[in-house]
Amino acid sequence: MGDPPAKTAIVTGANAGIGREVAQGLVARGWRVILACRDTRAAGRAAEDIAREAPGGAVEVGPALDLADNGSVRNFVKGIGDRPVHLLVNNAAVNFVPKWHTEDGVAGMVQVNYLGPYLLTRLLAPSLRACAPSRVVHVSSVMHRLTHMPRPAAFLSTWSPSCYANTKLANILFANEFHRREGPLGVHSCAVDPGGVRTRIYAGSIYARPPLSWAVDLLFAPPSDGAQAVLHAATCDWPPTIGRDSLEHGPGTRSERRELLQILRKGQSPVGQSGSRRGSASNGFSFYARGLFASPLVTRWGGGGEGWQGAAWGAVYALVLALHAAMDYPIRRMSGGRWGGGTRAVPAAPQAGDARLALELWNSSAEIVGLPRHS
Template sequence: MADTWNVQGKTVVVTGATSGIGRETALALSGMGANVVLAVRNQAAGQETAAIIRRVHPGANVEVGPKLELAQPSSIRSFAKEFQKQKRPLHVLVNNAGANYMSDGLSEEGVPLLTQVNYLGPYMLTRLLEGSLAASAPSRVINVSSVTHRYGLIDNAASFLSRSATAVGGQYPATKLGNVLFTYELQRRLGHMGVQACAVDPGAVSTNIYKDSRLFMRQPLKWLIENLYAPPRDGAAAVVHAATQPWQRQPRRRGLLSKQGSGPLLNQRSNSDTWFFARGTFAWPAITGFKGQQEGIVGSLRMQAWAIRALSLSALDWPLRRLTRGKYLSVTKAVPSAPASYDQDLAAALWDLSADRCKLPREVSV
């Protein structure tokens, strides 16, 4: 990547921008001079968000794009078609929109709705816009993942995208692992064209994603989320960093993973860089060093120990940053993602099968 990166005057699309991390990301990037397109399903809420941004940043270049409903492949196609009709550049695509605790159901293509919204929808949108991204290079795709991807499991691509498969460890973590696998495969396939891809863990953030959870809306977890988790503005910091800062390269050592927190991670087989950003305690080795779920009693005990450690650190992250007024735990770093996210065979198979489900060519079309 270039030594400098400035979003001023560049076109940025942010999905899920009517609340939470998406709204704060759009607000921050508008304040930096970007031409921001809000890709949302609720157009009225999108107009309200645009009005808020203009009040905070008078003269901001922000607009509500065509309706985008990630649960409906036809809506994704319509959004991409209308965007490309305008023949405008696309320098940054922020795939932020996501969900959890959705009711059972299938998309138009027969994919479980949560998998469709969190994984296949962003995949399809990115693929349909890959021509605009390549033509605008250098450009970036930023996929918002989660710390939960570290215990997500995907046995194989077909089961992940099928109704019959409820991923071990939970469907939501599996979709977030899918985000990272897609990110790295995107980097391998489009990186040489100047389209750079990264995944981001925004940390523990108090957003609407918990509102439909029976577990997290009960005490004491509800109190923890409302009082100890970061507000969306703080949670957006890692996403904004990925969109606006140069991705510094550091000396790398041979092997799959570089030194934690020091720079990009070397992909052994393709020699391409893979990027995963995290901030505060979520960039600590205590979190990033987890090897993923393992079989047996020992594996179960390790999983439980990591879960307790992760929950404890998530409750300390924002309070410590707030108490020190940002002097502590504010740095965003490139860190190792889950070991499972570096499975190139699985990533390639998932890419190809996703293309088939979306009725798209397996090979990039630029």
């Protein structure tokens, strides 16, 4: 008998930055990877590089995917057709770009970072279900902790200074709601913070100009390092296997994992008859972070809040965050990866777990892209 066919992954924004390294890492692990990019020529060059670095690896350029345009997202999914999809990595995003709105009145950055990926994921859900157990990884950011999401209608249409942070919070709200709906069908959805990574995403901002650009070059991780957290989220065990290692590193918080392990040790199914998960591990949704971005000072506090107290608290928290961001990669590098190398499931910001907000956002998004609320 020959080897089983490689599992298929789609990685958005895989021609550059973190996405390119995630694609490379998946190919090296034996996955067949489809590069989902708006510029197929740039994707072709990335595919050639990846094939050179992993001879015999399975990498190909998918149909053009421009997340700014819902028509392009639909065409991409049509182009994928009935091919298997075991993993979708929603990685592509923008920051520091000029303001524009779609014909539907959606702020351009919200369209690219959140609504385009929402439509893509929902259209690919049947393929993911057919390949269950399968997974969707949403690349979020620590910035989601620094904001307080307004009501969905305002979020979707407004280009505010918190726009990028709001889109990264929306990624987690969507991931959580998608996991709640699709998890019982075997499609696990999670979100991940790749840490501070020196990529083109900072182009056009003050971080691309001295002296801040020197700090970014010196202190932020290269894309190959940032990709490690995403690769962990994409490939770690789900559901967790029983054992000490799964208690330390599996999805969910430590107490959720302990509870889930107890259920499994008793020989019971973690999935109840209604399809929901038992116990507080009922959702099993995971948010992953690495190194100092997983430190309790970052994950147990929150920066978002309303009014002047929220703003003052946010300023203190932003300072704590900046210090952590500045030390994360240097510590990992200087210790040869011994410190700060591991990726862990950590709590996301409290608002990311707001089920009502997640549902409202899901429904408003469905209306704009013209999909039913349930599918």
